[in-house]
Amino acid sequence: MTKRERDILRQGGHRHGACLHHGHAHEQDHAAWSRRDFLTRMGLAAAGTVLTVGNHTVRAFGQSRLLGALQQSGSDRILILIQMNGGNDGLNMVVPVENDIYYNNRPTIAIPKSSAVLLDNETGLHPAMSPLENLWMDGRMAVVHNVGYENQTRSHFEGTVNWSTGRDQGAPESTGWLARYLINENPNFFSNPLDYPLAVRVGGPATLFQSSSGNLAVTFSDASDLDRFVEQGGFYDTENVPATLYGDELAYIRSVTNASFRYVESVQNATQAGSNLSGYPDSGLSSSLAVIARMLRGGLPTNLYTVSRGGFDTHSNQGGPQGGHASLLGDIAQSVAAFMADLEQDGLDQRVVVMTFSEFGRTLRENGSGGTDHGAGAPMMLFGAGLAGGLYGTQSDLLDLYGGDPRYTTDYRAVYSTLMQDWLGLEGDVVDTVLGGTFSRLDFVENRASVGVDDPVVPRSFELHQNYPNPFNPSTQIRFDLPASAHVRLTVYDIEGRRVTTLIDRTVASGSHAIDFHADALPSGTYLYQLQTGSSVLNRKMILAK
Incomplete structure (x- = not known):
C-alpha cells in the first residue's frame, strides 16, 4: 500500500475535500477541479496549438499510424464515448437488488427491487433508465460491473486524467489513450493532411485526444457550438502578410487555422448531407448525439467521437427512484435509446459502439444531505448491435471495501483493451503498447473485427x-x-x-x-x-x- 493510500484510509477512506462535510476544503477542491477542467477543455493546460476564431476554439490535428492501420484495413467502425461527468453513483444505476447491505446503507435513496428494471434476478437498472430495456432484451447492451483502478484518490481532476490517459494513478503520462491510438510516428501534417478530422469532440475531456504535439480532435463545446462553427466556414490568406517576424508568425497561425477549417469543411459537408431518421428528446446530450448521427449518415470517415453529460456529482438531494440523479440517468437512457433507434433505421447501428464512463463511483453509505460522496469502482455501460449483451465482471459483494466504498473488480483498461482489439481490430501487441501494459480482455464484443486476412475469430476462453x-x-x-x-x-x-x-x-x-x-x-x-x-x-x- 502506498503512503498516499494509507493517508486516505486514515481519513476514513476519503481524500480530504472529497466529501461534502469537509466544508471549505471541498469547495476548494471543486474550484480547483473547475479551473483545471476549464483549462483542459479549452486546451490551455496542454501542449499544442490552440486558436480562437470568432468566439470558437479551433485545434490543429496530426496524422496517425494507427489510423493509417484502420484505413488500410478498410475499417468503418465507430466508437462513441459518453462522459458522465462528476462521478456517477453506479450503485443506484446498476442496482444490487438482493443485497441487504446496499439497502441498509441507503435508507432514503436506495432503489427498491419492485421499481428496478430487472437485468437478472440479482441486478436491476434504475427505473429512469427503462428506455434502455429494449436494447437489453435485444442483446445490444452490456454492463461491466465495478470498473476502476488501484489507489483511487476520489479527485475529480485526477480521476478524469486517469480515465483519459489510461495511466496508473500518479503516473506521469499526459497523453490521452485515444491520442496514442491515433498518434503518428513521423507527423507530416502540413504536407499531407487528411480531408477529415481524426476525432470529433462535442464535450468530454480534451485529454483523451491530447498528444505530445497537440490535440488531435476537432472540438466543439456542444451541438449548438458545432452548428454555429460549421456555418461560419472560410479560409485565411497566408500570402498577404507583412514581411516581418510578426508576418511569419501570422502566416503560420493562419495556415494552422486553414488546416483546421479543412476538417470543419468535411464536418460541414457530412452534417448537411446527413439527416436524422427518427426523433430525439429535447436535451443537450440528445442534440449532440443527433448531430453525430447526421455526420455518420453524411459519410464522415471519422472513427472516434466523444460527448458529455454533467451534473453527476450528487453530494446532496440525490433522490432515489425520483429526483436529481433520476433525471440525469433518464437523460442518458432516453438519449442513447433515441440515438440507437435513429442509427437502426438504415443499419448504421451495426457499425457503432457507445461506451459510458465516469471518473469514479460514489460511497456505499448515503450522507447526511441525502446524497453520496466520492467513491471508487462503478459500472460501465456499452451499447451496439455488434455486442454480446449481458453482465460482465464481478459485482461487489459490498463486504470487500476500499476505505468504505465498493472496491473495483475490473480494471478500466480491460474495457479499453477489448474495444481496441475486438471492436476496432488492432493487433494485441499494438493495444498493449498503447495502454502501456497487458490487460485481460472481456468478451462483450460479439461481432469481432478480424485482424488477419481470413483468420477466424476464436474465443479466448470457455x-x-x-x-x-x-x-x-x-x-x-x-x-x-x-x-x-x-x-x-x-x-x-x-x-x-x-x-x-x-x-x-x-x-x-x-x-x-x-x-x-x-x-x-x-x-x-x-x-x-x-x-x-x-x-x-x-x-x-x-x-x-x-
Whole structure:
C-alpha cells in the first residue's frame, strides 16, 4: 500500500475535500477541479496549438499510424464515448437488488427491487433508465460491473486524467489513450493532411485526444457550438502578410487555422448531407448525439467521437427512484435509446459502439444531505448491435471495501483493451503498447473485427453467456464460447435441481454458438442452465415470466 493510500484510509477512506462535510476544503477542491477542467477543455493546460476564431476554439490535428492501420484495413467502425461527468453513483444505476447491505446503507435513496428494471434476478437498472430495456432484451447492451483502478484518490481532476490517459494513478503520462491510438510516428501534417478530422469532440475531456504535439480532435463545446462553427466556414490568406517576424508568425497561425477549417469543411459537408431518421428528446446530450448521427449518415470517415453529460456529482438531494440523479440517468437512457433507434433505421447501428464512463463511483453509505460522496469502482455501460449483451465482471459483494466504498473488480483498461482489439481490430501487441501494459480482455464484443486476412475469430476462453432476453416469455437464446472443439452438454434445470431438458449433448466446434430454448409448456419461475465440457462446468440463472 502506498503512503498516499494509507493517508486516505486514515481519513476514513476519503481524500480530504472529497466529501461534502469537509466544508471549505471541498469547495476548494471543486474550484480547483473547475479551473483545471476549464483549462483542459479549452486546451490551455496542454501542449499544442490552440486558436480562437470568432468566439470558437479551433485545434490543429496530426496524422496517425494507427489510423493509417484502420484505413488500410478498410475499417468503418465507430466508437462513441459518453462522459458522465462528476462521478456517477453506479450503485443506484446498476442496482444490487438482493443485497441487504446496499439497502441498509441507503435508507432514503436506495432503489427498491419492485421499481428496478430487472437485468437478472440479482441486478436491476434504475427505473429512469427503462428506455434502455429494449436494447437489453435485444442483446445490444452490456454492463461491466465495478470498473476502476488501484489507489483511487476520489479527485475529480485526477480521476478524469486517469480515465483519459489510461495511466496508473500518479503516473506521469499526459497523453490521452485515444491520442496514442491515433498518434503518428513521423507527423507530416502540413504536407499531407487528411480531408477529415481524426476525432470529433462535442464535450468530454480534451485529454483523451491530447498528444505530445497537440490535440488531435476537432472540438466543439456542444451541438449548438458545432452548428454555429460549421456555418461560419472560410479560409485565411497566408500570402498577404507583412514581411516581418510578426508576418511569419501570422502566416503560420493562419495556415494552422486553414488546416483546421479543412476538417470543419468535411464536418460541414457530412452534417448537411446527413439527416436524422427518427426523433430525439429535447436535451443537450440528445442534440449532440443527433448531430453525430447526421455526420455518420453524411459519410464522415471519422472513427472516434466523444460527448458529455454533467451534473453527476450528487453530494446532496440525490433522490432515489425520483429526483436529481433520476433525471440525469433518464437523460442518458432516453438519449442513447433515441440515438440507437435513429442509427437502426438504415443499419448504421451495426457499425457503432457507445461506451459510458465516469471518473469514479460514489460511497456505499448515503450522507447526511441525502446524497453520496466520492467513491471508487462503478459500472460501465456499452451499447451496439455488434455486442454480446449481458453482465460482465464481478459485482461487489459490498463486504470487500476500499476505505468504505465498493472496491473495483475490473480494471478500466480491460474495457479499453477489448474495444481496441475486438471492436476496432488492432493487433494485441499494438493495444498493449498503447495502454502501456497487458490487460485481460472481456468478451462483450460479439461481432469481432478480424485482424488477419481470413483468420477466424476464436474465443479466448470457455464462456457461458447470460441468456437473451431475460426475463423471457416463452423463448430465449443461450450463447456459449469454446476456444477449442469439445464434447458439450447444455442442460436446463428447475430451481429444485430437476432436469427439464438437455439442449446439446454432442461434440461442438470451436467458436461462438447460440441455442434457442423454448419454454411454452413450462410455468413461470427461475431456471438454471448448465454448460459442461470435460471437467469444466458453468452455470447461470434465467427467469421465465409469463
